[in-house]
Amino acid sequence: MQPDIQMTSQSAQIAVGTHKVLRNTYMMLGLSMIPTVIGAMMGLSMNFSFMAQHPIMGMIGMLAVMFGLFYSIQANRNTGVGIALLLALTFFMGLMLGPILQAALHLRNGAQLVGMAAGGTGIIFFSLAGFATISKKDFSFLGNFLFVGLILLIIASLANMFFQVPAAALAISAISILIFSGYILYDVSRIINGGETNYIMATLALYLDIYNIFVNLLSLLMALSGERD
DSSP: OHHHHHHHHHHHHHHHHHHHHHHHHHHHHHHHHHHHHHHHHHHTTSOOHHHHHOHHHHHHHHHHHHHHHHHHHHHTTTSHHHHHHHHHHHHHHHHTTHHHHHHHHTSTTHHHHHHHHHHHHHHHHHHHHHHHHHHOOOOGGGHHHHHHHHHHHHHHHHHHHHHOOHHHHHHHHHHHHHHHHHHHHHHHHHHHTTSOOOHHHHHHHHHHHHHHHHHHHHHHHHHHHOOOO
16 A cells, blocks of 8 residues: 555655646746837837848847857756846847838738737637646657658748748748647647656747747738738
8 A cells, every 4th residue: 555655645746846837837938928028119119121131141140149048048947047048038039029020010900910910829829738738638749740840841941031932931831830839739748747847948948839829820910911001
């Protein structure tokens, strides 16, 4: 009987730990939206002409900052410095929303499209995160498939920077939404099943899922429903 009691106690401790990581992740995720919004508001008034004129250089610079922050967050994931770096990253990502928000708000229904993209992103996240949490299903089997899809998506996106095919851009945005929706299931599942025990890294993963869904959903809405003057 004693081994059974010990196993039950261990299971309870694991469940409590998992609940704590999930709770802290959602709290941190909510907090991360504040610097994102502040960054986005600042980005609306910034001049991104350099990035428009030199998209490759702009992309390289953006990726350099992002991956530098990713590495720093990973290295400091168990300290308060990691939280500060995560918030700095979300502020930077908000700034990088500047170009697409500027383009959207030049449309007659731009504000409506931004609201729809934000609302749609929220619905996708809460629906999938809720399903993964309630079902407690292990979605780790999606990992390899999503990773391959992400690599192919990056290659296709880089290629389309040169060829500028509108239909390809729409397809890339649609596929991006599907892939990052899959990543929400995967990332929440990892927390639920003990695969991710650090709430800072869990927050980073989910934040990037949400961010990419919003950007690509807004791109689709602009292309399909944007009203130009």
